Amino acid sequence: MINLSTGAFYERTTRQIGSLRARAESLQQQIGTGERLERSSDDPVAAARLRMLGRTERLADVDSRNSQLAEADLSLTDKTLGSVADVIVRVRQLAVQAASSTLSDEQRSAIGVEVASLRENLVVLANSRNIAGHALFGGQTAGAAYVDNGTTVQFVGTGNATPLEIGEGQSVEPSLTGPEVFEFGTASGPSDLFAVLGDLASALAAGGQGAIDASSAALADLDAGLEKVTTAQTVVGSRLNWIDLMSERRENNAERIADERSDVGGADIAVTMTRLQETLTVLEASQASFVRLANLSLFSMLR
Amino acid sequence: MASDLLSIAVSGARAARGALDVTAQNIANASSEGYVRRSLRIEEVSASGGAGRIGDISLSGSRIAEIRRNADPFLQGEVRRTSGDLERANVELKGLRNMESALEQSGVFTSIVEFEAALQQLAGDPVDPSRRAAVIGEATTLANKFNITASSFDAVGDGLRFEADAQVSEANIIGGELARVNLRLTRAGSGSSDRAALLDQRDQLLERLAGFTSVTTSFESDGTVAVSLGTNPPRSFVQGGTSGALTSAVAADGTLSFAVDGQAVSPGSGSLAGASLALTELASARTRLDTIAAGLADAVNNAQAAGVALDGSPGQPIFSGTTAGTLQVVMTDGEGLATAPAGAGAGSRDDANLSALRQSLASLDPAQQLSGLLFDVSSKVAGRNVTQSALETIASSARVSLEQQSGVDLDAEAANLIRFQQAFQASGRAMQVASDIFDTLLGIGR
Numbered sequence: 175m176i177n178l179s180t181g182a183f184y185e186r187t188t189r190q191i192g193s194l195r196a197r198a199e200s201l202q203q204q205i206g207t208g209e210r211l212e213r214s215s216d217d218p219v220a221a222a223r224l225r226m227l228g229r230t231e232r233l234a235d236v237d238s239r240n241s242q243l244a245e246a247d248l249s250l251t252d253k254t255l256g257s258v259a260d261v262i263v264r265v266r267q268l269a270v271q272a273a274s275s276t277l278s279d280e281q282r283s284a285i286g287v288e289v290a291s292l293r294e295n296l297v298v299l300a301n302s303r304n305i306a307g308h309a310l311f312g313g314q315t316a317g318a319a320y321v322d323n324g325t326t327v328q329f330v331g332t333g334n335a336t337p338l339e340i341g342e343g344q345s346v347e348p349s350l351t352g353p354e355v356f357e358f359g360t361a362s363g364p365s366d367l368f369a370v371l372g373d374l375a376s377a378l379a380a381g382g383q384g385a386i387d388a389s390s391a392a393l394a395d396l397d398a399g400l401e402k403v404t405t406a407q408t409v410v411g412s413r414l415n416w417i418d419l420m421s422e423r424r425e426n427n428a429e430r431i432a433d434e435r436s437d438v439g440g441a442d443i444a445v446t447m448t449r450l451q452e453t454l455t456v457l458e459a460s461q462a463s464f465v466r467l468a469n470l471s472l473f474s475m476l477r
Numbered sequence: 478m479a480s481d482l483l484s485i486a487v488s489g490a491r492a493a494r495g496a497l498d499v500t501a502q503n504i505a506n507a508s509s510e511g512y513v514r515r516s517l518r519i520e521e522v523s524a525s526g527g528a529g530r531i532g533d534i535s536l537s538g539s540r541i542a543e544i545r546r547n548a549d550p551f552l553q554g555e556v557r558r559t560s561g562d563l564e565r566a567n568v569e570l571k572g573l574r575n576m577e578s579a580l581e582q583s584g585v586f587t588s589i590v591e592f593e594a595a596l597q598q599l600a601g602d603p604v605d606p607s608r609r610a611a612v613i614g615e616a617t618t619l620a621n622k623f624n625i626t627a628s629s630f631d632a633v634g635d636g637l638r639f640e641a642d643a644q645v646s647e648a649n650i651i652g653g654e655l656a657r658v659n660l661r662l663t664r665a666g667s668g669s670s671d672r673a674a675l676l677d678q679r680d681q682l683l684e685r686l687a688g689f690t691s692v693t694t695s696f697e698s699d700g701t702v703a704v705s706l707g708t709n710p711p712r713s714f715v716q717g718g719t720s721g722a723l724t725s726a727v728a729a730d731g732t733l734s735f736a737v738d739g740q741a742v743s744p745g746s747g748s749l750a751g752a753s754l755a756l757t758e759l760a761s762a763r764t765r766l767d768t769i770a771a772g773l774a775d776a777v778n779n780a781q782a783a784g785v786a787l788d789g790s791p792g793q794p795i796f797s798g799t800t801a802g803t804l805q806v807v808m809t810d811g812e813g814l815a816t817a818p819a820g821a822g823a824g825s826r827d828d829a830n831l832s833a834l835r836q837s838l839a840s841l842d843p844a845q846q847l848s849g850l851l852f853d854v855s856s857k858v859a860g861r862n863v864t865q866s867a868l869e870t871i872a873s874s875a876r877v878s879l880e881q882q883s884g885v886d887l888d889a890e891a892a893n894l895i896r897f898q899q900a901f902q903a904s905g906r907a908m909q910v911a912s913d914i915f916d917t918l919l920g921i922g923r
Contacts, residue, residue, distance in 0.1 A: 179514075179884025180507050182877050189873060214581055214855030215574070215862065222852040229590045229844055236594045240601040306602045308826060316604070316824030336828050339600055472891035 187464050194457040201450040204441040211439050220438045227431050227438070234424055234431075237341035241424075244338045245417050247304045247348035248410050254302050254310060255355065255407045258367075259400060261292050261299070265371060266396045268292075272378055272389035279381035286378025286385075293371035297322045300352060300368075311352040319352050320368075327368035329353060340420045346413050350406055358402040360395045370395045481537075482914065486907035488538030492519045493901035495541045500893045507885040511681035514885050515673055518543040543668035546676055550696065552879040553680055557687035557694075559872035561746035564688045566865040568748040572637050572755025573858045576762055579629030580851050585622040589773075589844040592619045596835050599816065603828040604787060609811025616777075616795055620804045623770045627802035630763050634731045634756060641733055641752040645725045648689045648749075652704070652720035655682050659701040660718040667699075676700055690723075690735075691745030707735065707742035725749075730760040758857065763801075765850050770801040773843045780837055784815030784830030789823035791815075792830070 204210055214221035271277065272285045300320045302310045312319035312331030319331040329352045337345040357366045370392060377388030496517045506512040522537040580586075595615040599608045658679045665672040679702060686692050686704065692714075693705040705711035706723065714721045714737055721738040728734065733753045735742050744750035774796035781792035792815025798804040808814075816831040 179880045179882075180887045181884040182880035184508075185873075185880065186877060213577060214851055215577055215858030218852050218856035218859050221855060222848055225586055225848045225851070226845075228587075229593075232590050232594050233597060236597045236601075239598065243601050306605060308602075308604070314826040316822070316826065332827070336603070336826055339597065472888040476891060476895070 183467070187460070187467075191457065191460055191464065194453060194460060198450060198453045198457060201446055201453060204446050205443060205450065208441055208443075209439055210441040224435060224439045227435050231428065231431055234341060234428060237339065238421065238424055240338050241340040241346075241417050241421055243305070244340060244346050244348035245414065247310070248346075248414050248417070250302070250304055251310060251349050252407060252410045252414070254299055255403055255410065258296065258299050258355065259403050259407070261296050262367070262396055262400045262403060265289055265292055265374070266393065266400070269374060269389045269392045269396060273386055273393070275386060279385070282378045282381055282385045282389075286375045289371055289378060290375035293368060293375060294322075296356075296367060296371060297327055300327075300356060304349060310349050311355060313351045322368075325372065327366070327372075329356075340417060341424050342420070344416075344420055346416055346420075350409065354409075355403060355406045356399075358398045360398055365395065367399045370399060482911040483908060485536060485538035486904045486911060488522065488540060489904035489907065490901055492517075492539045492541055493897045493904055495519075496897040497894070497901065499544065500890050500897060503885045504887065504890050504894075507887055507890075511677055511684070512885070513546045513548045513673075513677055513680070513883040515670070516545045516547060517541055518545055544670045544673055545668075546673045546883075548676070548680065548883050549879070552875070552882055553684075554694070555875040556872075556879050557684055557692065558746070559868065559875045560684065561687045561691050563865070563868045563872040564748040565744075565746045565751040565754070566861060566868045568637075568640075568751025569754045569758075570751075570858065570861045570865050572633060572752065573758060573854060573861060575633040575636070576630065576755075576759055577851070577854050577858050579626055579633060580762075580766075580847075580854060583622050583626040583629060585619075585626050586844060586847050586851065588615070588619040588622040589847060591615045593835075593838065593844065596831065596838070599814070600828055600831055600835070602826075603816035603831055604824060604826055606811060609787070609814050611811075612814055613795075613806065613808060613811045616808075617806045619773075620796065620798075620806050623766070623801040623804045626766060627763075627800070630759060630766070631802075634759050637752045637756055637759070638727060638731070638733065641725060641749055644689050644748055644752075645723050645735070648686060648706075648723050649720075651682050651686045652715050652723070655679065655686070655702065655704060655715045656718050656720040658682065659715070662700040665700075672700065688747055689744070690742075690747040690749050706737055706744075708745035709743050712737035712740050712742045731763075732756045732760055758854075762850060762854055765846075767800040767802075769843050769846045769850070770804045771799045772841055772846075773838075774798065774804060776837045776841045776843075777834065780830065780834035781815045783819060783833065785817050785819055785821055785825075786815050787812040787817075787824060789821070789825075791819070 200212070203212060211217055211221055211224070268285045268289055272282050277285075297320060300311055301318050304310045309315060309317065309319040309331060313333055313335050315331040317330070319329065321328045321330050331352055333351060333353075335347045335349045335351060337347050339345045353366075356368065357364060359365070360370075374388055374392045378385050496519065499515050499517045503514055518541075519539050520542040522540050524535045524537065592612075592615040595608075595612045599605070599612050602608055658675055662672065662675050662679070665675055679700070683692065683694060683702065683704070686706075690706050691708055691711075693711045695703045697703075701717065702715065703713070703717070704715040706714045712721070714723065724736050724739075726734050726736070733749075733756055735744055735749065735753075744753060777796055778794040781794055784792045786792055793808060793813055795806060795808045795814075796804060797807045814831075815834075817825040817827045818829040818833075821827050821829075
């Protein structure tokens with residue numbers, strides 16, 4: 175005879191109903207949080223993947239901030255280069271005027287004054303600061319990029335700018351150094367814009383045939399300088415394009431990461447809801463049948 | 478004539494009363510822990526007639542021969558074995574789960590990533606004081622998170638050792654109890670209800686003991702038990718009326734070892750085995766965490782030493798301490814971060830040394846190492862989870878089959894109640910008949 179122990183019946187039922195309740199609660203939690211994993215041990219592989227995705231996301235966040243910084247610096251460089259080009263164009267106009275023999279020495283010296291002040295403007299532009307307050311064309315130096323000692327303007331920055339990481343191992347130099355913008359080669363050897371403008375201004379102030387000759391000679395140098403500046407603008411433009419491209423890649427990556435994150439660790443609401451409903455149905459049925467079975471005692475028949 | 482109707486009926490009524498008592502006892506103890514269903518064996522009392530008197534009726538009714546305890550030693554052994562295995566798995570799983578929580582909830586992984594991110598952010602502008610301060614801030618958080626994880630690990634180990642300690646002393650108390658039960662069993666009459674109660678007690682004590690370590694039992698015919706604990710080899714613990722002493726010792730790395738009467742023993746199963754396994758896991762995880770903390774501190778400090786701070790002075794260490802518990806940030810000011818290479822001037826924006834620092838961190842990859850540690854612990858938890866639920870099913874089915882066999886079925890008891898009540902009434906009726914017969918005899922000749 176099989177002895178149906180009352181104690182075993184209650185123990186079994188408690189266990190079954192308890193495990194059903196636990197399952198329902200875990201499903202409910204998945205729906206509430208939208209996460210499939212409550213702790214790493216729920217799915218160690220997925221949890222490790224999620225950790226690494228989170229790390230990539232966090233570092234990409236810094237990348238995008240750094241690339242915004244580089245973009246801002248490069249736009250500033252671009253604008254400054256535009257102003258430099260304007261100055262060169264203006265000086266060139268003045269040099270063409272001054273080269274004309276119809277002008278008097280007074281008129282030339284007036285032009286010379288304007289060229290001298292344009293040279294000062296140029297020095298100010300060369301010492302522009304980036305958005306962090308550092309010298310835009312100074313490379314890695316802590317102070318100013320150029321020092322004007324009255325007659326000559328000296329570059330005191332360092333040879334290269336610090337490249338900025340913009341993600342996926344790529345980096346970009348967020349600015350140009352002074353020599354890359356202001357120095358160029360002329361027929362008489364290397365020179366820079368400050369020297370050209372300074373020489374022109376002093377020749378115009380001196381007057382006479384020397385002023386006319388200097389003005390026409392300066393034209394070729396100014397053309398070379400302008401070319402150098404426009405080349406620099408092209409470089410800056412291509413760097414900005416590169417940053418744009420990388421930003422786009424980063425956005426795509428972020429999207430992919432978000433997708434993978436929800437694939438790996440997200441709870442599928444439809445499936446989870448269905449499972450919860452199924453579990454609840456079974457739970458209700460177990461509870462109802464437990465009550466009926468528990469009432470089925472022979473003692474209740476003994477009256 | 479050797480039979481007596483009245484005394485036969487009285488013996489029947491007495492046996493039925495005894496059976497009713499046993500039934501009531503069963504009902505009363507339907508949910509008592511460790512109670513094994515009793516049943517009554519009633520046997521006939523009769524004597525064969527003497528020589529030449531074969532035809533005589535010589536009946537003396539019935540008597541209670543034995544109060545039987547419906548326990549199956551095999552099933553009880555199975556329950557002991559499986560519950561010991563389950564306890565081991567439970568305690569080991571609990572320890573591992575706590576380790577997992579300590580690693581995961583302290584957020585040490587996140588803080589490593591944040592430290593990396595702060596360094597990467599500093600690369601955007603190596604002389605920016607707020608970015609430098611952010612690096613120091615994240616380094617401090619990182620050190621704190623390592624400290625928190627280490628102290629959580631300590632707490633997990635302390636908890637396991639405390640519980641194991643309590644269980645060792647409880648096992649010793651149970652050993653003493655078993656020895657006392659053994660003594661009383663030798664004095665209890667066989668088949669008595671007293672003996673049945675003692676056997677219940679014995680089996681319950683054995684089951685509790687099996688929850689702590691694996692037990693090897695050998696039963697004598699009088700019900701006394703000899704118990705050996707553990708495996709490799711089992712050590713004798715209870716022998717007749719004497720019991721030994723189980724002791725535990727803590728090694729330097731926090732792991733436990735056990736001995737019975739000074740002889741080393743491994744618990745085999747039960748919660749002590751689980752605690753021992755969990756502590757071994759904890760010690761190895763602790764070593765790995767310390768290695769990660771020390772490696773991180775070394776990489777950062779070495780890179781610092783190779784560069785110069787913002788004021789152009791040689792870089793000083795950021796971290797002190799060589800374990801997760803002692804890791805600390807000793808640099809207070811962000812200006813001390815050596816982002817520029819040796820020889821660079823004060824305020825240099827050159828980030829060569831910062832790149833070197835980030836590179837050496839990237840090749841050490843403490844985040845990946847920590848994630849690996851967390852992965853190992855959590856996959857162990859996941860694996861043990863599966864083992865534990867399998868063992869739980871096995872243990873619960875062993876217990877259910879024991880309960881089926883030895884537990885009280887209230888329906889059967891209800892039926893017995895009616896049955897023995899009727900038997901009692903019938904014996905009463907027999908007494909009535911005896912009385913009537915006597916009256917008839919007395920009435921003869923009136």
